[in-house]
Amino acid sequence: xxxxxxxxxGKIWLDGALVDWRSANVHILTHAMHYASSVFEGERAYNxxxxxxxxxxxxxxxxxxxxxxxxxxTVDEIEAAKYEVMQANGLTDAYVRAIAWRGAGDDMxxxxxxxxxxxxxxxxxxxxxxxxxxxxxxxxxxxxWRRPAPETAxxxxxxxxxxxxxxxxxxxxxxxxxSDAMMFDYxxxxxxxxxxxxxxxxxxxxxxxxxxxxxxxxxxxxxxxMLNERQIKVxxxxxxxxxxxxxxxxxxxxxxxEVTPVGQIGDYNFEVGSLTRHxxxxxxxxxxx
Numbered sequence: 001x002x003x004x005x006x007x008x009x010g011k012i013w014l015d016g017a018l019v020d021w022r023s024a025n026v027h028i029l030t031h032a033m034h035y036a037s038s039v040f041e042g043e044r045a046y047n048x049x050x051x052x053x054x055x056x057x058x059x060x061x062x063x064x065x066x067x068x069x070x071x072x073x074t075v076d077e078i079e080a081a082k083y084e085v086m087q088a089n090g091l092t093d094a095y096v097r098a099i100a101w102r103g104a105g106d107d108m109x110x111x112x113x114x115x116x117x118x119x120x121x122x123x124x125x126x127x128x129x130x131x132x133x134x135x136x137x138x139x140x141x142x143x144x145w146r147r148p149a150p151e152t153a154x155x156x157x158x159x160x161x162x163x164x165x166x167x168x169x170x171x172x173x174x175x176x177x178x179s180d181a182m183m184f185d186y187x188x189x190x191x192x193x194x195x196x197x198x199x200x201x202x203x204x205x206x207x208x209x210x211x212x213x214x215x216x217x218x219x220x221x222x223x224x225x226m227l228n229e230r231q232i233k234v235x236x237x238x239x240x241x242x243x244x245x246x247x248x249x250x251x252x253x254x255x256x257x258e259v260t261p262v263g264q265i266g267d268y269n270f271e272v273g274s275l276t277r278h279x280x281x282x283x284x285x286x287x288x289x
Contacts, residue, residue, distance in 0.1 A: 011085065011089055026118070035102070039064050046288045050096055056218065057079055057098070064100055064117070066154040067157055071100045082121050085122065095255075096121065102118075130252075133262075134280060141180070166183075166194035189209060191213065193252050195256065197215075200247040200250050209237070248271060249273040250265065250270040
């Protein structure tokens with residue numbers, strides 16, 4: 001599968017049925033396009049099995065509930081749709097995108113109670129999210145935009161609207177020759193990258209920001225579990241920007257990013273050290289087990 005994302009061969013699951021890829025369209029007055037009433041999941045399949053698939057499907061439904069948008073499908077129905085799409089497109093290793101949104105209907109203001117909630121699932125082949133960063137380490141900018149306070153938005157929802165500042169931050173980073181940007185939160189603590197959680201290593205112990213105003217990623221939780229199994233001390237805490245100077249290693253986690261080493265954040269440099277390489281390799285082995 002190649003070409004622009006709206007011009008490919010294949011099938012997409014849309015509202016309960018497979019449709020031709022190029023026909024999976026919505027009306028210009030779709031509520032989500034105007035008011036960000038949309039939630040989604042990004043997932044990866046390895047050797048025909050979607051890693052933590054049900055966990056993703058459950059989170060999709062919870063995200064819908066958090067933005068007052070009940071999704072009219074069960075976890076089992078979502079699971080079946082994802083595997084149906086993969087089979088229809090002949091994929092075993094793939095990125096899977098499930099998305100639900102408020103469609104066009106009787107409402108076209110902020111309120112959208114009378115508009116239907118729609119859903120789609122697409123899948124495609126997608127390589128390393130950060131290119132060759134898994135060997136060299138990604139280069140990150142420091143974003144000017146900050147993750148908002150919990151009272152501002154439902155931060156544990158994987159909601160499309162929360163990614164607006166992420167897109168702006170990543171564009172600014174790419175203009176500087178970076179792969180991504182690290183974001184602070186509303187208090188000035190280190191939060192995450194634009195689409196991935198972040199970990200640091202110092203003296204053999206791991207430090208990662210406390211997810212009290214940003215998404216506690218599924219890959220993040222998986223990696224913390226792996227570290228605990230290896231009896232490596234993990235500190236989930238608030239991390240100040242000036243602490244960057246003292247950290248030795250750094251990596252990002254996310255479904256798309258998997259476990260990706262970081263070589264530089266702003267003016268701070270990190271080694272792609274043994275623990276970082278080990279966790280990247282161990283995660284790769286886990287998802288393909």
